[in-house]
Amino acid sequence: MSASDAPSPAVTVQSFGKLPDGREARLYTLKHPSGFAVEITDFAGAIVRLHAPDRAGRLADVALGFDTVAPYAKDSPFFGALIGRVGNRIAGGRFTLDGRTYTLATNNSPGGIPCHLHGGKLGFDKVLWSAEPTTREGQPALRLRYTSADGEEGYPGTLSVEVTYSLTADTGLRIDYSATTDRATPVSLTNHAYFNLAGAGHGDILGHELTLRARRYTPVTPGLIPTGELASVEGTPFDFTTPHAIGARIGQKHEQLRFGGGYDHNWVLDSADGSLALAATVHEPTSGRVLEVLTTEPGVQCYTGNFLDGKMPGKSGATYPYRSGFCLETQHFPDSVNQPNFPSTILRPGQAYRSTTVYRFSSN
Numbered sequence: 001m002s003a004s005d006a007p008s009p010a011v012t013v014q015s016f017g018k019l020p021d022g023r024e025a026r027l028y029t030l031k032h033p034s035g036f037a038v039e040i041t042d043f044a045g046a047i048v049r050l051h052a053p054d055r056a057g058r059l060a061d062v063a064l065g066f067d068t069v070a071p072y073a074k075d076s077p078f079f080g081a082l083i084g085r086v087g088n089r090i091a092g093g094r095f096t097l098d099g100r101t102y103t104l105a106t107n108n109s110p111g112g113i114p115c116h117l118h119g120g121k122l123g124f125d126k127v128l129w130s131a132e133p134t135t136r137e138g139q140p141a142l143r144l145r146y147t148s149a150d151g152e153e154g155y156p157g158t159l160s161v162e163v164t165y166s167l168t169a170d171t172g173l174r175i176d177y178s179a180t181t182d183r184a185t186p187v188s189l190t191n192h193a194y195f196n197l198a199g200a201g202h203g204d205i206l207g208h209e210l211t212l213r214a215r216r217y218t219p220v221t222p223g224l225i226p227t228g229e230l231a232s233v234e235g236t237p238f239d240f241t242t243p244h245a246i247g248a249r250i251g252q253k254h255e256q257l258r259f260g261g262g263y264d265h266n267w268v269l270d271s272a273d274g275s276l277a278l279a280a281t282v283h284e285p286t287s288g289r290v291l292e293v294l295t296t297e298p299g300v301q302c303y304t305g306n307f308l309d310g311k312m313p314g315k316s317g318a319t320y321p322y323r324s325g326f327c328l329e330t331q332h333f334p335d336s337v338n339q340p341n342f343p344s345t346i347l348r349p350g351q352a353y354r355s356t357t358v359y360r361f362s363s364n
Contacts, residue, residue, distance in 0.1 A: 003300060010029075010030065010031040010032070010033075010140045011028060011029065011030055011031075011133035011134075011140045011141075011142065012028070012029045013026050013027065013029075013133070014026065014027050014029075014308075015027070016041050016042075016043070016048075016068060016069045016087065017068040017069040017070055018069070019043065019069060019070075019073050019128065020073060020116050023128055025041055025042055025043040025069035025128065026041065026131065027039055027040070027041050027048060028040050028042070028048050028131060028133060030040070030139075030140040030142060030165065030166070030167050031140065031167075032139075032140075032143065032167050032171060034053070034171060035051065035053065035059050036051060036052060036053065036059075036167070036171040036361065037049075037050075037051045038050050038051075038165065038167065038173050040045070040142055040165055041072070042127065042128060042129045042130070042131040042144065043072055043073065043082065043127075043129070044072055044076075044080070044081035044082060044125045044126065044127065044129075044360050045082035045124070045126050045127075045129050045144045045163055045165075045191075046065065046072055046076075046079060046080035046081045046082070046125070047065070047080035047165075047173075047191065047193045048063070048065045048066070048080060048300075048315075049061045049062050049063055049065065049315070050062050050170070050173065050193075050195075050359075050361075052197075052289055052361040053171075053289075053361075053363060054163055054287035054288050054289055054363055055160050055287065055288030055289075055363040055364060056207050056288075057088065057282065059343060060198075060199040060200075060202075060289075061199060061200050061315070062089075062195050062196055062197050062198075062199060062200060062285070062289065062291075063079075063080055063193055063194065063200055064079050064080070064194035064195070064201075064314060064317055064320050064325045065194075065200070065314065065316050066077045066079065066313075066314060066315060067314075067316065071312070072125075073126065075312065076122050076125070076192075077307065077308070077312075078125050078192035079192070079193075079194055080165055080191070080192065080193045080194070081124070081125035081191070082118050082124045082125065082129075082144070082187045082189065082190075082191055082192075083118045083119060083123065083124060083125060083189065083190045083191065083192050084123060084124035084148070084161065084187070084188075084190075084306065085119050085123070085124070085148060085153070085155050085159060085185065085186065085188075085189075086116075086118075086119060086155075086186050086187065086188045086337070087118060087119070087177060087188050087189065087190035087224075087267070087301075087331045087332075088117070088118065088188070088190075088301060088329070088331060088333075088334035088335075089108065089115045089116065089117050089224055089225055089227045089334045090104060090115060090116040090117075090186075090334075090335055090337060091115055091223070091335050091338050092106070092114065092115060092116075092337065093105060093106040093114065093116035093154075094140075094338075095155070095186065095337040095338050096183055097185075097186070097337070097346065098184055100156075100249075100255065100267075101318045102154055102155065102156060103154055104120055104154040104155070104288075105117040105121045105153060105154065105269065105338050107118040107120055107121050108353050109223075110222070110223050110224040110259075111221075111222035111223045111224070113221075113222065113223030113225075113317075113344060115223060115224070115225060115356070116269055117277070118192070119153060120153035120154065120243045121153070122152075122153060123153065124146065124148075124161070124189075125192070127146050128146040129145060129146045129163075130144065130145040130146065132144075132145075134164070134228075135166075136164065136166035136174070136228060136317065137166075137168075138169075139166055139167040139168060139169065139170075141164055141165060141166035141167070142164070142165045142166075143162065143163075143164045144162070144163045144165070145160075145161065145163075145166070146161050147160050147161070148160075148161065148239060149360040150182075150183065152284060153356070154210075155185050155186070156183045156184065156185050157181040157182055157183030157184065157185040157349075158181065158182050158183070159179055159180075159181045159185060159187065159190070159347075160179060160180050160181070160184045161177070161178070161179045162177075162178045162179070163175065163176070163177050163178075163189070164176045164198065164305070168358065168360065170360060170362075171360065171361050171362065172292075172358050172359060172360035172361065173358070173359045174356065174357075174358045175191055175356065175357045175358070175359075176354075176355075176356050177189045177353070177354065177355040177356070178352060178353060179347065179352070179353040180347075180349075180351070180352055181347050181348070181351075182349055182352070183348060183349065184346055184348045184349070185262070185346070185347055186191075186336070186337040186345040186346055186347070186348070187345060187346075187347045187353050188332040188336065189353075189355060190297075190301075190329045190330055190331045191329070191357070192327055192329055193327065193359070194305065194320075194325030194326065194327055195282070195291060195325060195326055195327070195328075196324055196325050196326070197282060197283075197284035197287060197289040197290075197291060198284050198287055198289075199287075200314065200318060200320070200325070201314060201315070201316075201318025201319065201320065201324070202325045203324065204247070204305075204321070204322070204324050205246055205247075205304065205305065205323060205324065205325060205326045206246050206247025206250065207245055207246075207247065207284070207285065207286075208245065208246050208282050208283065208284050208326065209243045209244065209245055209282065209283040209284075209285065210240050210243065210244060210245075210246050210280065210281070210282050210302070210326075211240055211241070211242065211243045211244075211267060211280065211281040211282075212240040212241065212267050212269075212279070212302070213236070213241070213270045213271065213277075213279055213280070214233065214240070214241070214266040214267035214268055214269050214270060214278050214279070214299070214300070215232060215233060215241060215268075215270060216230045216231060216232055216233060216267070217230075217231060217233055217238050217265055217266060217267045217268060218230060218231070218266045218267075218299075218334070219231050219256055219266065220256065220259055220260070220265060220334075221259070222259050222332075224259060224260060224264060225239060225334065225335050226266065226334055226335055226339060226342075228335060228339055228341055228342075230268055232251050233267075236254065236256075237241070237249035237250070237252050237254050237256075237257060238256070238263075238265065238267070240267075241258055242362055243249075243281075243283065246263070246269050246304060246324075246326065247332060250263065250304065260306065261302045261307070262304045262306040262323070263302050263303065263305035264301070264302075264303045264304070264306060265301065265302060266299045266300070266301050266331070266333050267299060267300050267301075267302060268298065268333070269295070269297070269298055269299060269300060269301055272298045272318050272343075274294065274296050275296065276294050276296050276356055276358070277294060277295070277296075278292060278293070278294050279293045279294060279295050279300050279328075279330065280292070280293040280300060280302075280318055280328050281293075282326070282328075283364070286325055287363070288363040288364050289362075289363050290359065290362045290363060291359060291360070291361055291362040292356065292358075292359075292361075292362070293328050293330065293357065293358070293359055293360075294358040294360065295330035295355075295356065295357040295358070296355055296356045296357070297330040297331055297332065297355055297357065298332060298333070298343050299331050299332060299333045300328050300329065300330050300331065301327065301328070301329040301331055301334070302326065302327070303326065303327040303329065304323055304326050305320070305322065305323045305324055305326060305327075306322070306363055308319065308320050308321060308322055308324055308325065309322060310322065311326075330355075330357040332345045
């Protein structure tokens with residue numbers, strides 16, 4: 001029996017509200033017998049809720065998001081969303097591929113310097129994906145599909161994308177990405193989930209203890225574009241090779257922290273051979289919740305919610321103030337399309353893009 005033919009255990013669906021053009025978004029719930037559950041909407045492919053147990057077995061929603069689809073379509077800071085065609089930043093919104101220069105939207109201006117961010121003004125986070133409940137290895141799963149037309153947001157080629165969310169037997173959320181194209185194009189897909197392991201809306205994340213399996217990172221210019229250097233983290237506030245509280249050094253007078261307003265940087269993972277390997281571990285001491293991030297990608301962007309301001313109403317009336325969520329966006333390095341020394345993001349006809357990331361939850 002194929003995955004598409006198999007019965008789908010514990011995948012339920014309900015309305016998530018209407019988009020401005022009248023189309024209905026839906027909310028799919030994938031549930032594990034332990035109570036671990038993830039809610040995903042077909043708009044943006046966004047992770048809306050993720051219920052994980054603490055050391056006493058009490059469940060809490062640890063993902064920042066909204067109660068209905070409307071804010072996702074309007075003002076969301078990419079809460080839980082699928083990101084593409086290219087995650088992170090492209091310098092000046094321009095790149096040259098096979099002798100031709102392409103111009104993209106400049107929808108972000110850190111330091112007053114325009115760049116292209118997360119796929120543009122209407123990236124994959126503003127798409128209503130085709131959704132199909134299914135299973136993977138006997139666990140509930142949701143398959144999402146989208147075809148990005150040639151020229152969409154300035155990118156060349158028709159890109160066919162498939163993303164499958166599935167639960168794992170060890171209380172994890174697995175994300176499998178795949179894509180094909182009919183013309184050469186840059187591709188680097190990711191998910192922009194914001195987590196707070198104390199519970200979404202329950203304080204800041206500065207006491208969360210972070211470990212990154214990365215001895216190098218990519219320093220940035222004031223416009224948050226990598227300089228091209230792969231710099232050692234040793235002796236800097238970017239050294240998370242052993243556990244440190246996220247807030248322990250975030251206020252240091254370091255040029256890179258000033259540029260990012262905190263952590264908003266790409267780490268070069270030690271496991272760079274494309275195998276699924278542990279990249280990051282986060283521990284929240286009060287609840288005991290632990291998040292492990294495994295990925296096949298060469299990098300991970302750690303972002304500490306530096307632009308959250310508490311003005312945006314979240315789920316159940318909660319607000320998300322400054323640094324109340326963190327992101328670990330698995331990825332190829334930012335601006336790789338303009339940086340020949342970085343791993344390539346170019347997908348060509350006849351090739352298949354594949355990437356896997358797992359968010360695995362436990363407690364201690």
